[in-house]
Structures are given as C-alpha cells and as structure tokens.
Amino acid sequence: MKSRLYAAHAEASSFYRRQLVESPGGWAAGHLRSRGLGAVLASESDWQVGYAPDGWSRLVGHLRKAGFDDVEIVAAGLAFVTSNGYLVDRFRDRIMFVAHDVEVRPVGFIGRSDSNRLRYLNTRNTEIYTKARTLIGVDSQVERLRSGAVPVFVEGPMDAPAVGLAGERWAGLACGGTAITREQAVMARWNARTGKVVVALDGDLGGRTGAVRSLPVLSEVFDEVLFARLPDKQDPAALHAVGGGRLNEALGSAIPLADFAIEVELTKWGNVLDHLSGQVNAVRAVAPLVASLPAGRVAAAVARLARAVDLDEEVVSNEVVAAVDRGQRQGRQARNRRPAGGPVVAAEVEQLDCSRSP
Template identity: 40%
Template sequence: MSEGSNDPLDEAAAQLAHLARALLSASEVGLRIHATRTARRTGTPAVAVPEPRRPRGEEDDRDRAVAPATSTSRSPRRTSAAHPARTSTPVTPPSGRRPAGAPHAPRPSTRGPASSRLLGVHRDALDFFREQERPAWATDMLRDRGLTAAWEPPWSAGYAPAGWTQLTQHLRSRGWDDEVLLAAGLSRRSRTGNLIDHFRDRIVLPLRRADGQVIGFVGRCAPGGDPRTPKYLNSPASGVYDKSATLFGLAEGRAALTSGAVPVLVEGPMDAIAVAAVTGEAFVGLAPCGTSLTRAHVDELGRVVDLASSTVVVATDHDAAGDAAAVKAFERIAGRCAGQLRAGLPEGLDPSDVLRREGPAGLREALTTRTRPLLDVAVDHRLMRWADQLQWVQGRVRAARHVAPLIAQLKESERGSAVTALAQRLDLMESTVSDAVAVAVPELSREVPPDASTSRRIQEGSTPTLRPPAATTAPPHTRGR
C-alpha cells in the first residue's frame, strides 16, 4: 500500500504500528533507567538492556539520527557485545559515595607532615593560652571549687581572651597559615568570611593523646553567663583529634594507672581534676568530652590498664541524666573489667560539687565506702519504666526481658548470681530469667569482646585493684495478686 492511500483501515494500522514502536522504545528506556539506578545503588557496572527485536529491514529513527553523515545505511543494534561502550562505563554514585565493593580510599596519615603541623600549631596555641592574664572570674571559680591545681602541670590550664581574633593573629605572626588554623579547629570563619577564634573568654584545658602531645582543647565558660552559651566547648574533629576516642585525663594519669590507680569515669574535665586532686594517685578521673562514653574510649583505657584485673568506678552526676550516663557506661565496660561500681554521690551533685561542699574527705568517701554495684544501678534504671506493671506476672516477665540484655553483657561466670538476684527481686522462676538472658546473649556476642586475659590473671594470681563491696539488698518486690 502506498503512503498516499487514504484507506481508513490502512491509516489505523499505520498508527497502531507507530504506537507499538513507541511503546517498545519507552519500555527500553525504562529498563535502562532501572539498570542505571541499580548500578548506582550497588556499585556494579550497568548491564546493557537488549534492544527489542525489529523486523528485518526495518530501521529505527534513532539509528538514522546517530549514523555518520557519510554512511547511507546501518545495521540494527543487537546486544551489548556488539556495543561494549554502552556497558563498560562504570557509574559514579552521587555525593561522592564509594561504590559497593570498591576498595577504600587510603585515609590521610596521622603521622605525616600534616599531622606534625597540626601538633605544632596546638603547642603554640597552648603557650599562648598559658601566657594570658587570667580574669577574676576564672581564678575565683577554680579557687572556690578547690581546683587551683588545674593551672599547673600536668593539667596546664590557660585562658582564651575575650577578643575575636587574638589567637588567630598571634598564630599568624608565628608563621601558621589560615589553612592550618582552620584544619586544627583553632579558628573558624565568621559570616563575613574572616577568621575568628574558636575559643573566647574561656578557661582552656589541653586535650592530649597517649604520648602527651596536645591535639585539641576544651573550654569552660564563665558561670552565670548567657544560658544559650554552652558550658563546655570542644575542639572540632581534626586530623589529630577524635572526641569519640579521646579521654581527658588519660595521658595525665597514665603513670598512676600503670601503678594500680583505679579509673574513675566522670562527665566533665573539672570532675576529672577534682578526683585526682583529692585522691593522690589512688584514683584517676577520666572524662569523655562532648560525647558519651564509647567503646573506642574503653579501648584507649584498655591500652593503659589491664581491664580484666581492674575495677572501674563510674562517678556520673546523681540525677536522671547521670543515671542514664551510668547505664551507658555499664553497657560499654561490662564483661571487660573485673568490677563496675557506681560512686555514691549526693543527689544532684557531681564530683566537683561534692569537693566544694563536702571537701576532699567527702569526695574520697563517695568513691570508696559509698559505692554500689553498677549493675544494680542499671537494673533499677530499666525497671523504672515497668513500675506500674510489676504487680502482674506478665508485667514482671516483660520487665525481666527488658533487663536481660544487661545481664547478658556480663562475663559468663557472673551471670548466674545476677539471674538469681533478678528472679528473686521480680518473684519469678530463675528459669524464666535465664531463658530471657539466653535469648539476649547471641545478640550481644559480637559486641562484647572475650575475656582473653582470664587465664593469665589466674596464673599470675593477681587480684582486682579495688574489690566491689557486697551487693546491697534489693528493694522488696511486689508479689502478684
């Protein structure tokens, strides 16, 4: 039939054929889009989608459009084998994400020239802070809290002046360029684009890595200031500083810890100084800065202390937030140390508050004779949410399941007594609690490291530095009605 035919049936047939070709093309495009998206998500090369089979001699408009000007004919495309260029180009994921399965790019070295420059500029910054005249509020605050030792080594506190650019200008005069100041987190850009000091009008304490090198700072603001101002301000992350793996006080107390001092986990650097100030070398205060306790923090402590033969004391504030922090600490250290204790701080007070109100003797007593097992604190905290359901058996069973993961994190040799104590407290059969713990153990087995030093500790006949006191009597439980 000629193209000029005006037969309605022929025209309808031609329109249907054109529509069919369009649908095939749309289907092919959809498949290609799907393949490309899958490749971007998985990181694998895009797989070519075979083109629809066309009748012999029929030519696609797209083939004519891409054919070279000198060519008069072109065979239809068939498979990816005939056109490898369409299938071999890797897809780069958006936002700079690494394709799945691709090798990791090497991380910047923390020991190369960049690291040495960051360490150098931090040394100069500490010297600058130490040379500044201290305002009255700073000296009065530390004196009133009994923490004047913070100005002296090993703490070496200084003062960041209230001006906008004093440190920045000083470091520039020492030859440090803006790139280093920004990378170290000592300066930052204002809204106008100019560099300003990160720390202003604060008592500044250096943060050190294990070898004593300064890698950052934490600053304490003046009391009674703007409530929107953060009480503590930390250095931002840099090539040498990671707050999730840095414990304030670990480098300063390293010698005491290796000699048998008891690690005390606190919430702030002033608390860490307070612990060390009143206990000599018997206890060493350790504080995460700007974050809660992490497994990396515990790993860092474990490189200095044999945790398997040591008892760790947690001296967080005696309030709701402090109790939550204590539970988090238990989850991080349970199963890794010989004992875990909670310091007996008065309600609403932290170690530096206790030192100010009760003196050195009061703080020493809170760390020694007023302690209780940290597991009991964690169990109390978790049972609080079930208080209105403990009168029913089903509520007590659910409460036991909620507490079971805490017991599962203990060493296997310690779980039996904890199961018995919880069963008695909730008036449940021990088998019920034991089953709940057995379910929780596999979920935590990959997170809790094995006690690799148990046999060595037995062979050496060593004992924990500080033995936990006998467990306190559990509060009376409520029997079902």
C-alpha cells in the same frame, strides 16, 4: 599537614596555660579556686588547664609569630574566618581544657565560659579531632594510671581534675558528655594497669541513663565496671568542692554498674509486676544484665530478681540462661560479619601496648 596541626595545638596549649598562670587574679583562676581546683593553678601542676584571653585574635597573633600560617590555624580548628575576611580566635575568655587522642597528643579543646554564652564550647571536628575519640585528663594522669590508679569516667572537664585531686587511687577522665565511646574506653584501658573502671557521671537522669548505656561498651574492655552513685543534681566537681572527702567516699563506695542497671530496669516495670505477663517481661528485660555479671555473682542476682518480681528462682534462672545463649549467638554472628582483620578489643589494647613508651 597533620604534624603541623598537632604542633599548633601544643603551641596553643602552652599559650593558654601561660595566660592562666600569669593571671592569678582573673575570673578563671578565681572560679577554679572556688571549685576546690586551686591546685591546678600551680606552675608545677600536671594539669595543663589554661585560659583563652578575651580579645578577637590573641591566639592567632601568637601562632603567626610562632610560624603557623592562617591555613594551618583554621585547619586546626583554633580560629575561623569572619564574613569580612578576618581571622578570629574560636575560643575567647574561657577556661581551657586540652583534649588528647590515643597517643596522648593534644588535638582539641573544651572551653568553659563564665557568661551567658554557651557554657562549654568544643573544637569543631578536624582532621585530627573528633570528640568521641579523645579524653580530657589522660595526659595529666598517664603515669598515675600506669602505677595502678583506677580510671574514672566523668562528663565535664571540671570533673576530671576534681577526681584526680580526690585521691591518688583515682584518675579522672572526661568524655565530654554522657556517652562513653568504645574508643575512649580502649584509650583508658590501654593506659591503665588495673582492669577496673568507675563510672561517675552526673547525679541526674541524663548521667544515670548514660551510665547504664555505657555498660556493654565498658564490659567489653574492662574486667570490673563500677558505678559511683552521686547525690541528686551533683557532679564530681561540685561534690569535691563541698570538701570533707565526699567525692573520695562516693568513688570508694561504687557498686557494680550491672547491679545499678538492673535496679533501673526493674523500676521501669514497677507498675506491671502485679500480674504474670508483667513479671515475665520484666525478667526477660533484666536477664541480659544478670547474664553480664561475673559468674560468681549470678546466682545471688537471680535470687534477688526472683524476690523482686515474686517469681520462682527456676523461672528466672531459665530466662538468664536463655539470655546467655542469645548473647553467644549474637557474638558469633557479629564475629562472622566482621571484615577480615577487623578490630577486637583485646587486639586493640595489645596493639596499643606494643607502641607504649617504656
């Protein structure tokens, strides 16, 4: 059954792509051009962005003609049965972005609306699709990633091609929200030659909070985790649309995500840094983040933190050492709790590497 679901998504992706390319005067093509993404409209583009036409069952009719039965179409999440028993397309009048799994198979979609309806609509969970285990853009940039481009995690599907068009050294991968999962991180690392990654979530509270929360997950998988600080209330697609290389500049100026996380955490303690207990508690909150930095950068971070909270460097250093010890104990406990043969990141990546096509 799974093979039929993959095949249905491949057929749907081709159908949506044709609808977009053959309707250059429609609102979908116009919207993409207005966001500086006109290049994805070219028939030779690697970006297989599409368009779900308006109408109740345009895709259903196409899939039936292609040999798929109604049970398969519903199981794939591409349509649903109404109360009157009609089979209706799930996606209608939307720009369509394909979600791929770890084997770069099309398994779902995110559709963007141009009306007052829900702006983004995902495929419902199916036997082959869960949003947390997919990425938007990996299929379009797999060769670029394997040639050394830096993976860039973004929120929305419009942001992924924006990053890809900002410069050859970047590969935009949309996680479909502010939470970057372990599965998504491993998928990106498997396909990337470099051990570096950039987090470029939206320039708002949700995006910045999501970036900080992604640090432990990404640090397990990548050697260097960077943060691109976008202007307030801007996302990568909006910054790309402004032009002038603004997005490329923001990505190129990315700082270590741990540094940003320290900055965010210290801000929370700003009102209590005028007395000793507040200073010590602030240091204890930040110490694990300092401990997560590369060894060569810890001493400088300790010095900056000591100045920020007005404490002796030795006090701060002791708290960082204690944080390292706690982290090592927790790591040993986690390994002891892991079932025999349970996954670890290095093994996951190595296993996936073995199945790569040459």
